[in-house]
Amino acid sequence: MPQPTETMDQPGGLSRRSVEVIVALCLIGLAGLVLYDSHGRGAGWDGGPQNGFFPARVGWIFLAASAYLLWKSVRRPPETFVTWWQLGQVARVLAPLVLFVALIAPLGLYVAAALFIIAFMLITGKARWWSVVLAAVLVPLACFWIFELQFRVPLPKGPLEAALGY
Structure with missing residues (x-):
């Protein structure tokens, strides 16, 4: 998908300074947690x-x-780290991925993968419906055949696999 022109794009975005400040504060919090835990365990000699x-x-x-x-x-001078349009592109990829991870536990890996493929292909790729259905069926079936039947590596399963006897 081509990037929008300046007239289409809303000006601004997240500044590099604000992103680095947020990351630094998170790292300081993580360091504080490490120090708190290590002193609770005994940090002496x-x-x-x-x-x-x-x-x-x-x-x-x-x-x-x-x-x-x-x-x-x-102390850094302000400059744009990411525009709002670029951040929207990241969200278009991240949202189906987060949904996929959240659905693995209740539905199993294969059903969640099929739903992920459907969502990802429709949201980001705008693919034809028949290619979406084909990919959403064949990829999980191929993964099931490879991992479960050939390598005998059990992956998380859900109610559909249980109903089919796996």
Whole structure:
């Protein structure tokens, strides 16, 4: 799909500074969690390293690097990291993928894969209906034949496979 022209595209988007600040704050939070947990386990040296000794050292280094990233990102001049149109393109790919992962547990891998193929091909590819149906049926069947029957690797199954005796 071609990118829209400037007249079609809404100006703006997410700035690189804001994205880097958000990432730095998340990393600082993660470093704080590592430090909290490692000190809860014992981060000292009592005749040898306690359980949290090395994770605490890594956590302090991680915290320092994240604080440096935050400092550098706040000082960065504003520039566009991603436009709203580009972010929409990412969402068009990410939404079916999130739905696929969420449906694996209740429906099984093969049914979720068929639904994923249908959603992905219709949303992103705008494919013909017969190619969507063909791919949604043949790909999960081929995967079932390869993994379940040939390699004997059990993958998550749902009610359809249970009804078919697998």
